[in-house]
Amino acid sequence: IIMEAMGMxxxxxxxxxxxxxxxxxxxxxxxxxxxxxxxxxxxxxxxHQLGHIVLQHSINSTLAHYNESIAAAxxxxxxxxxxxxxxxxxxxxxEDIIAFSQKLDVPAFLIGILCS
Numbered sequence: 001i002i003m004e005a006m007g008m009x010x011x012x013x014x015x016x017x018x019x020x021x022x023x024x025x026x027x028x029x030x031x032x033x034x035x036x037x038x039x040x041x042x043x044x045x046x047x048h049q050l051g052h053i054v055l056q057h058s059i060n061s062t063l064a065h066y067n068e069s070i071a072a073a074x075x076x077x078x079x080x081x082x083x084x085x086x087x088x089x090x091x092x093x094x095e096d097i098i099a100f101s102q103k104l105d106v107p108a109f110l111i112g113i114l115c116s
Contacts, residue, residue: 003031003050010046012036040105044082051081083113090114 003010009030031049033042051057057074087110091100101108 003046006053008053040101040107043086043105044107044110047082047085048075048078050085051078055081079110079113083110086110087114 007029011030011032012035013032014036015032015034031046033045033049037045052074055074055077057078086106087104091097091111097108097111101111
């Protein structure tokens with residue numbers, strides 16, 4: 001819904017070997033993602049790419065491409081953005097993380113990002 005409100009297009013396509021290293025990418029007002037990925041991971045990828053856009057990482061994408069520490073920092077920021085966007089709460093202490101992530105349909109590692 002957020003992406004549609006921003007006038008963004010989501011393109012799902014078979015990306016072949018490209019998908020191993022780059023399962024999603026954003027170019028201008030479109031995000032291309034690997035077709036057929038699990039819904040929890042698709043939500044994460046879209047939120048992650050939206051994070052790059054909102055945080056204006058695309059402005060310096062050439063610099064990040066050539067500097068691994070900048071790229072890692074950008075990806076960490078985008079992951080944190082995705083976690084806050086997709087998780088409306090954290091699990092209770094006695095709540096199983098895997099069951100919690102399945103109930104919310106998000107990857108379990110996103111919970112770890114906010115709990116660390």
